[in-house]
Amino acid sequence: MNRQHASSAWNDWSSLGKMMVLIGGLCLVPLTMIPFYPADSQYLSCFLLPSALSVILGGAIWIRCSQPAHVPGVCRERENRPAITRRSSLIVLAAWIWAFVAGALPFILAGLLRPVPALFEAVSGWTTTGLSAMDVAAVPKIFLFHRSFMQFCGGLGFVMMMVIATSGTHDIRLFESEGHPDQLMPGLKRTARTVLALFAGFLAVGTLALTVCGMSWFDAVNHAMCALSTGGFSTRAGSIGEYQSLSIDLVTIVLMLIGTTNFAVLLLLAKGRIRQILKVTEVRFMTGLLLCAIGLLAWILYSQLHLPWQESLQKAAFDAVSALSTTGFSSMS
Structure with a gap:
């Protein structure tokens, strides 16, 4: 890969950082339950820590991999299309794997589940599978909401949510790599x-x-x-x-x-x-x-x-x- 193609590849990987920052933001949404269930405020750090970790790591990747959108002499179409497709798929796969980890951390930090069952619950949620390792009758409200919110976001997809706030020439490839071949609108x-x-x-x-x-x-x-x-x-x-x-x-x-x-x-x-x-x-x-x-x-x-x-x-x-x-x-x- 020549310098121009390497630059475009780094720029594409910055999307992983964007999605990690997005995941960090999504980890904070269950905290909206605390005003309604004040007793669950004891679990505040269980969501703040994964969120901060995701935002910090994602922000670092985003900044490190961001390159100028245009490099003189670059003809992006010359890059091998299968290589571009593989890279897009890897970016989306890495984002989903990080989401599984970030989704599992609140359960682990709260002591509700051991690492493997916590990861099972997060994977089941984000992939909208629906299998559970928890006794829902004994789970605090904030974690019940966390499970459901993971499913709702997983059904929409990270790339779908990311492109609402960002835009780039590579977004369409990431969008298709996540399994969304249909576009409802021109853009x-x-x-x-x-x-x-x-x-x-x-x-x-x-x-x-x-x-x-x-x-x-x-x-x-x-x-x-x-x-x-x-x-x-x-x-x-x-x-x-x-x-x-x-x-x-x-x-x-x-x-x-x-x-x-x-x-x-x-x-x-x-x-x-x-x-x-x-x-x-x-x-x-x-x-x-x-x-x-x-x-x-x-x-x-x-x-x-x-x-x-x-x-x-x-x-x-x-x-x-x-x-x-x-x-x-x-x-x-």
Whole structure:
């Protein structure tokens, strides 16, 4: 690699520093729970230390690797495209690995989990897998929020959030490397802002709807985040089934469907273009698959467990959407 290409490579790696700084900022968000749950203020340092570490290390990498965007004589296109793709993938991979570590540190510092289970919890959260090593009935509120917030951010992606505040010629490659091939708007920054605005709106409406249906505001915001990210973490040991509420089931079904839907389709939904949505192959296939799965599950519940038809349909609809969206919420407490 010649000097010009080395310069551009260093400049690309500065994005890792930006994302580490972003992760440091995200580590502070659970502290917003302290005014509502003052007893959790004892865990303040458990979040401040990982945040400070992430910001300091990320800032150092950002400053060290930043180079002038234009170097005389550079023709960026001459650099081998597979090499550029590999570098972009490594940057995104390194950011996710750091997020796993930063997400695990609060659990370790608080003495709630040993390192391996803490890392398990963080990986499960950021990747929206939803498996848990914790007894949620005994976990302080601030850590329950931390788990759910990791899932919500993991569902959006770091690059998606990073490009809202920054811009660069390499952002589009990082965006694609993270698994976002679709652009909703002509510019990448507009795409990121549109997606964030959509999900912020869905989160606010979902939280309000779940609160109206009988959830506490804390449970509502946590379940809304985990439904939209299709992650499935819950603040209750019995998951959604513990509430035994038809209205909560219906709201959660809608949120899970939103979370598993393509960003471009969600933009059409926000614009009220229902006819165009009905023409999307993905929507048609998912609708058909859900109808078949719900019908089959309802018949099994009715014939084998002898549940009433209404209850069979309710549980079948919830479990089918939860399974096909890979969320993992359960309707059976």
